[in-house]
Amino acid sequence: CAAVEADFNQWLQHCPALPDSYAEARRLAAYVNWSSLVEPAGHFFRATMYMSKNWMTNVWSWDHCFNAMALTYRMPILAWDQLMTPFDQQDETGALPDYYNDRSMLWNFCKPPIHGWTLGWMMQRTQFVRADQARQIYGPLARWTEWWFTYRDDDRDGLPQYHHGNDSGWDNATPFLAGLPLEAPDLSAYLVLQMEVLARLAAMLGDIEEAESWQRRSEELLEKTLAHFWQADHFVAMRSSDHLVGDTESLFLYLPLILGKRLPATVRSALIAGLTRPGRFLTPHGLATESPASPYYQPDGYWRGPIWAPSTLIMVEALAACGELDLARSLARKFCDLCAASGFAENFDALTGAALRDRAYTWTASVFLILGHEYLLEE
Secondary structure (H helix, E strand, C coil): CHHHHHHHHHHHHCCCCCCHHHHHHHHHHHHHHHHCEECCECCECCCEECCCCCCCCCEECCHHHHHHHHHCCCCHHHHHHHHHHHHHHCCCCCCCCCEECCCCEECCCCCCCCHHHHHHHHHHHCCCCCHHHHHHHHHHHHHHHHHHHHHCCCCCCCCCEECCHHHHCCCCCHHHHHCCCEECHHHHHHHHHHHHHHHHHHHHCCCHHHHHHHHHHHHHHHHHHHHHHEECCEECCEECCCCCECCCCEHHHHHHHHHHHHCCHHHHHHHHHHHHCCCCCEECCEECCECCCCCCCCCCCCCCCCEEHHHHHHHHHHHHHCCCHHHHHHHHHHHHHHHHHHCECCEECCCCCCEECCCECHHHHHHHHHHHHHHHCCC
16 A cells, blocks of 8 residues: 555656646546556557546547646656557558557547647657657658548548548537538648648658658648638538538537647637637636537537537647637636536536546546646746
């Protein structure tokens, strides 16, 4: 017992610093993550953090990114392991599994390519990522990127698609009511950023021609994204081939804000105005994933209403990238207060703040630690 207590206390000391008012919640977040870490075995070739030891005893191929980010500050080696773990299972086409554990693996779906964005975020906060790490990740990340253009673009218009809501991470979000496959602007935005990071990695490895190629492709995809998905004052998602646009009031269509100032100023302004319109997404506890005014809103509707950690972090980082620091900080505080009051659930009722689903979810704990450290500590 003494050895285990000492191990946890050492882990706690290496967790990101937070304001003193969150000391108890920080300790609980640290425990959720520490208790979910397992040693290499079976499909795990390195120390790996499960999403939960409660119900969700798997690693999904985007959840791990948020845990990697939270570990970046003071445990960069372990952070690198969390980023790399699904690439250990990458198949010959470049695909990553939807999820896996030590004994089983599911390939029916995939998850969104946020890995380049994650790596770029990590590289801004640690000097750990050097040439050796660039060599480890460059090939797998390039194959993962190419997979989307090779196997997920049926109409060959250069804009990859989701074959199922699960592929996006937003399993039952209302944009998918338009039908499948779905071309969605968040997917293109992630790939724009991923190719930018690949350009940076290629340059680190001395391949200037490759770096220029990735950068050119990134810029070309950004142009296509704006031309294809931007309509008047908002982004749309559409069914591939016939480009049918569905009826939706989903936060999902605001994810391209992660592009920050790569977007034209008029686009950023229109998106932020839509995001903050009274009665739409903003609630006392944060950003609802479906507007509470929508006919599709459900208090416990998974991605049709509840507040989630990944959508919150992406939107906070997106707003900061757009220069909207006050709004980003306000959302960060709402989420941290929500976790301090309700724990580290898989998601939360957007109107009451009640914890929903799995009650000990590591990405929620990780996002709490990231937002508290990044946006509230200096206050």
